[in-house]
Amino acid sequence: MRAEGFLFSLEALLALLLFALLLLSFPKALFQKTSLEELYVLQKADDLLKVWSVERNFSKEELLSDIAFVFPGNCVELLVDGKALSSCNPSSSKTISANAWLLGDFLSPFEIRLVVHY
């Protein structure tokens, strides 16, 4: 009688511990701290591409000064058709890339890519 009771208690203890572990781990697994910083940086990079597509002034100096105006203090790489027009030494590990295909003179398409380290 006592042995049975003891066995039952051990089972109940194990079940309770399992239940407690489940309760403790469940909500934290679902909740992860996220930030909209990534979206914000992407929006700004897209803004640059949209404004350039409307303005259509694709001189290197103008593009680089716009980048410095929108992302002051950030390391931003500019690539046109895969060729780097600017480079920098990124200090952060987070990176976002945005690209657009635009039509230049004589309707020749070219790709502009921005790589933002933030």
Added chain:
Amino acid sequence: MPKGSIFSVDVLLAFLFCSFLFASIASSEFGFLLEASGFFKSFELEEKALMLTDFAVKSRNLENPLLGSAFFDPEKRRLVSNLLDSSLFQSAKPVSFGSLQVSSFSLNAKGFGRKPVFFNPKLELSGKCIAVQRFVLLYPEMRKAVLEMVVCES
């Protein structure tokens, strides 16, 4: 009598164990909920601020240009995002959404400096605020500028 005594000790131990377990779970969950509620509040502020600035550059609202002052291209019969109608955004008025309020709205034109459309410094001092910037082109000047909106939780 000895059986009853054993049973009581069993129950007491089980009760103490369960109470301790549930108290520790409750305290852990309470701390987690406090942290989560603080996080969701700041996340909501960030989300609303991004949404508002997105409205401002992509849509057009004649009643309150703060909620949209994009240029309407009559030839293409559509709004041009990131091209702002200069005559429209100057009449932007402060707007609030529940506990969130736009405390300032300004334009920093490239080479021309910052020009505020409206500014409420009291709100920025009293609440938690977030500033969001977007790069735009002004019509008809075709001048590049950074639009800045400060959204505060009062």
